[in-house]
Amino acid sequence: MSSFPRDQWYVAAYGREVGRELFSRTICGESILLWRTLAGEVTATSDRCVHRRFPLAEPPSRLVGDQVVCGYHGFTYGADGACIAVPGQTRVPRTARLRRYPVVERDSFVWVWIGDPDRAEHTPVPRAPWLDQPGYTVVSGMEPLAAGYRLLVDNLLDLSHETYLHGGYIGTPEVAETPITTEVDEQAGVIYVSRRMADAECPPFYARSTGLTGRVSRWQDIEYTPPCLYLLHARIAPVGALPNADGSDPGAYHAEVVYAITPETERSTHDFWAVARDFALDDQAVSDFLAEQNRTVVLQDVVALNVLQRVLDTEPAGYQELSINIDTGGLAARRMLARLVARTAQTRTTPAAAG
């Protein structure tokens, strides 16, 4: 059985990746063709010609106006996926249509719906507004991960690993030493993990970007909406500085660290990352520094998780793990993901729902 929750929104790309060139990305094992119409709308369909399955993002397939022409035999499709021309005959088979995916461009991401299209409009797209909002400056990227998406979820829900894997960047001793609070909103489908360090070493990632030196108050508030969107609300402030009663927080520096965890296959993941900050907004040197630092941190995770996946693939079925307090949020995520996958299986075996 697939490990992917279906009937879910997944980030397929940044909006900047999708233009007037045919572009393909595999999401949950489905190869999806993305391109932008002359009017600027993103369209998402299957990336396989209905005729002989030739990939439509592959040259010599090409985009002509708002039509995709297959490079193998010339089957031609409109933006809605309908085939409008085939070679050598006037009759276009009625079933000649590319599967169309619901798509939404929001918060700099292109989200696609994997599952029953009729369910898409009733499911809100998760939000990361800071990525496209005045008052924030953003650096972002995407790294391919040769590991299943659940290993990345484990990694991001337990930030104590920063102390060991990311020392010299974002890790300090206090991260692993500080207890966490975990909350699960069963109805909303959100997991919160909070770690508040009142008096901690300031790691280089924040020291060089904020200018703060010495000890700091450092908060890490995770908000994970399975399966795809992970938010880390990070707050750095001088020791003792707290937000005002009205919620304003002028004495602190805030970074909204966003990950979109998009499965590619059972053993590979698109690791989208972004850092939106509310300080040094016009300082390109800070942007360059944070982009380089965060990419380095992500690549440290990628190397570790790639190794972990290779090792786990050699383990006998039913291998044992040991979970401790730091894993409280990760276990919550595993259970919620398992429920979403089980619901997928139930939906797909229910004739009435299969439609």
Add this chain to the structure above:
Amino acid sequence: MAPDGPRAGRTLLRIDWQPGSDRLEGTCHCGAVHLADGPAEMWDWLLGHSASHLPVRNGVIT
């Protein structure tokens, strides 16, 4: 914010790692409290306990 007090919500489950201790304190949305030495045991209790009074239909909280 989470450590300052529970969020509002009729389906919220909370686990506090007791400062200065290795123990976990779990709180169901109904107010029931349970202590445990590890997260797996705690989630077993919280999810099992809360399932008894959540409006569930076809495996989905409604």
